[in-house]
Amino acid sequence: MSRYRLIKNNIYGKIKMIPFPPRAIRHAGGSVLSALLGPTNTGKTYRAVERMLHYGAGMIGLPLRLLAREVYDKLVLKVGKQHVALLTGEERIEPLDVRFWVCTVESMPLDKKTPIVIVDEIQLALHAKRGHVFTDRILNARGTIETWFLGSDIMGDVLKRLVPTATHYRFERFSKLHYTATKRLEVLPPRSAVIAFSIGHLYSLAERIRARTGGVAIVLGALSPKARNAQVELFESGQVNHIVSTDAIGMGLNLDVRAVYFAALHKFDGQQLRALEPWELGQIAGRAGRYRKPGYFGMLQDSSEGLRDWLIESIENQHFAQAHRVYYRNSDLCFDSIVDFQHSLRDMPKTRLFQPAWNLPDERAFQGLIQEADIREKASSREGLQLLWQVSQIPDYRQDSDSDHHQFLAYVYRQLVSTQGVIASDWLRRRLKRLNRIEGRIETLLQKIAYIRTWAYIAYREHWVENPIHWRSEIADIEDRLSTTLHEQLRQNFVDDAARAKSDFIEPQGVHQKGNCALSDRGLLGEIKHLCFVPTSWALQIYGNKNLRRSVRAIVSSVVDNLRTEVASEELELFSLKSSWIYWNEHRIARISKGRTAFSPKVSIMPMDLVQEPLRGKVFRKAQMWWNECLRMLSEELDPPTESPHLSALFFELKQSLGVVSRDKINNLWSKLSREERRVLKNREIVLGRKSLYSKRIFQPHLWSTCMAIVAYQKQVSVDKLTSSVLWTEADLTKSNLGYQKVGSYWMRIDLWDRVVQEHFRDPSSLRPISWLKCDEDIWIALKEHLPVKSAQAKARRRKKNRRHRKRKQTSKKT
DSSP states (O other): OOHHHHHHTOOTTTSOOOOOOTTOOBOTTSOEEEEEEOOSSSOHHHHHHHHHHHHTOEEEEESOHHHHHHHHHHHHHHHOGGGEEEEOSSOEEOOSSOOEEEEEGGGOOTTSOOSEEEEOOGGGGGOTTTHHHHHHHHHHOOOSSEEEEEEOGGGHHHHHHHOTTOEEEEOOOSSOEEEOOOBOGGGOOSSEEEEOSSHHHHHHHHHHHHHHHSBOEEEOTTSOHHHHHHHHHHHHTTSOSEEEEOGGGGTTOOOOBSEEEESOSEEEOSSOEEEOOHHHHHHHHTTBSOTTSOEEEEEBTTOSOOOOHHHHHHHHHTOOOOOOOEEEOOOSOOOSOHHHHHHHHTOOOSOTTEEEOOSOHHHHHHHHHTTSHHHHHHTTSHHHHHHHHHHHTSOOTTOOOHHHHHHHHHHHHHHHTSSSOSBOHHHHHHHHHHHTOOOSOHHHHHHHHHHHHHHHHHHTSTTSBSSHHHHHHHHHHHHHHHHHHHHHHHHHHHBOHHHHSOSSOOOOOSOEEETTEEEETTEEEEEEETTEEEEOHHHHHHHOHHHHHHHHHHHTHHHHHHHHHHHHSSOOTTOEEETTEEEETTEEEEEEEOOSSTTSOEEEEOOOTTSOTTHHHHHHHHHHHHHHHHHHHHHHHHSOSSOOHHHHHHHHHHHHTTTEEEHHHHHHHHHTOOHHHHHHHHHTTEEEOSSEEEEGGGGSHHHHHHHHHHHHHHHTOOOGGGGSOSEEOSOOGGGGGTTEEEETTEEEEHHHHHHHHHHHHHOTTOOHHHHHHTOOHHHHHHHHTTSOOOOHHHHHHHHHHHHHHHHHHHHHHHO
């Protein structure tokens, strides 16, 4: 039997991977080039992974992050986590002793030398948006010993021209595909997959299947790996018998699907509604019939479209017309100038084999960014232009409009070329906080996952953020919790657990905590937040409230024990303030609300149903004692030190305004103060500034947080961020009453305002305020435009005063 027949008939576990023919022609760099071509269910990826294991090292480029994670997990099980790296746009795991590189095709590190390099799904070189990347890898990705190209056999003719030295191997499916008549949605056979190409249509189909069969799994390209795997597990474990998916099922998902039914044959590709190519339909239909089991495909009866006879025959036989052109874009770019860069991007070899990849998202972003004068100026250097191109390549996972996406990229680039050279942590923290709320509908959670993917892409770029390890960990944690909640939402909406639940409640198994989520071996039980447990509806139906709370109390027992120990101690400094909430560590203990006066509010304990009596009462009394001590310290600073009527009236105004009072209110009182009274104010560090009379001691962190809490419960606003900010950008009417001065589009703390203005009068070119305000030079330049200018009269008075001082000094010397 020939070698070709051995490879063609190779079955998992039957025949070991045979070496390729020694007569294979080697590439100029010494690598043997091989093309493994064939339809789905031929074991190409399995052979590739086995070949990497044979060499003990290698690199594989895969089309999807989900598929890359799947191959990564398989390699980790075989060789250990310390030897496998995972590189995708939104994820980077790179241990010290890397032998195997699992990447998305865009993230392949071509400078790494490995015995074998594998590029999977090379037929995506025909994709209008991503095709140029696959073409580049076919031309340039090489292993030191072997290079494999995996994909559909429609690439055979193109590969012969792209890499004429490659040896081609054709594989046949392990099982047969058969066309079946159209089916009504209500009578779909078990283990069926329904394919739709719009989210609304997909949800509609899923709801109809759920109403008929009791449950359905959902797979979308927008799902995170964890959510996708959880949905797949519902189908694979037999909890549901149907799965509804987009064309994301067509690559790398090895499911036990017996039949695939198309709800439509057209899809919107981001620019236009187009018909799916025959090979794309074959790729999706090929998911039916794993290994030796026959598969079936057809159309839903509800669909207005149909498969023609020639197309049915092509899909059944998995024979499609050969491709003749692939997308190409030059990757050897010149960064000497913007014009040279644009010309190099358009360089094309003189061959009809390549189709130019034009109007791509990164090119549109680049063209939009260079329209900004300041960005164009920054990009005049080689380093600035390279950075601008890297920023332009940030994917638009959010599917925003071009203008919104370009505005976001412009902000990122300006921060990267600023004096700090990295994205501001405060800006990043504010945006992540919005995504850290795990509640919401399915559409909201999908949108948040898309946003978090963008931030993950940015966090994994070298030197783009401060403390990248911290941000990568936080982003991964947010994505993990969003994925858990999304899976639970999908399960609640499309899996009817209550119909299959037993009448008696059962004990949850494998209960553990991850972040703020309580999980069991069946999924999300609920959310643990501020020592309070909020169960999900399906968990209550299956396990019952009593069983759930008993299990959750067991996993938070260590936290409750720590609380009991600290409350028993004499130490009061175990609480903190955030807005009008009293916290212990990260847990809300009590809420402060409006009372008779600002200094006599109401304090109410939070539910904390995971903390039982009498500990809960002890925590409340301790929190009350701590808050009363905070009010006492603030009152001491704002109470008059003597019985002077003028000082008493002045301190009354200060106390009513929490340490910062406008000059208009106290001008008359100030003029009546004696020299001794003003000396008393100076000793108490009370200063008459340009706009206000204020106490410097109020801005100490412990007193300032108390003032913020009083404002929060008096005005019922959230001011937790102001406790440590000297410069604030968001407009809020309450800031005028919090000791902040409006400066352009910013709010500056009043004590810093006086200090900055004084320094500006002394030396307008001084940069010292930058360190005081903790801002960059660009913000300081913007602030300077709104600072008061020293008038001519003031300058004249200053010169006159200096002359009198010099004259007095000369007179004293003569005497």
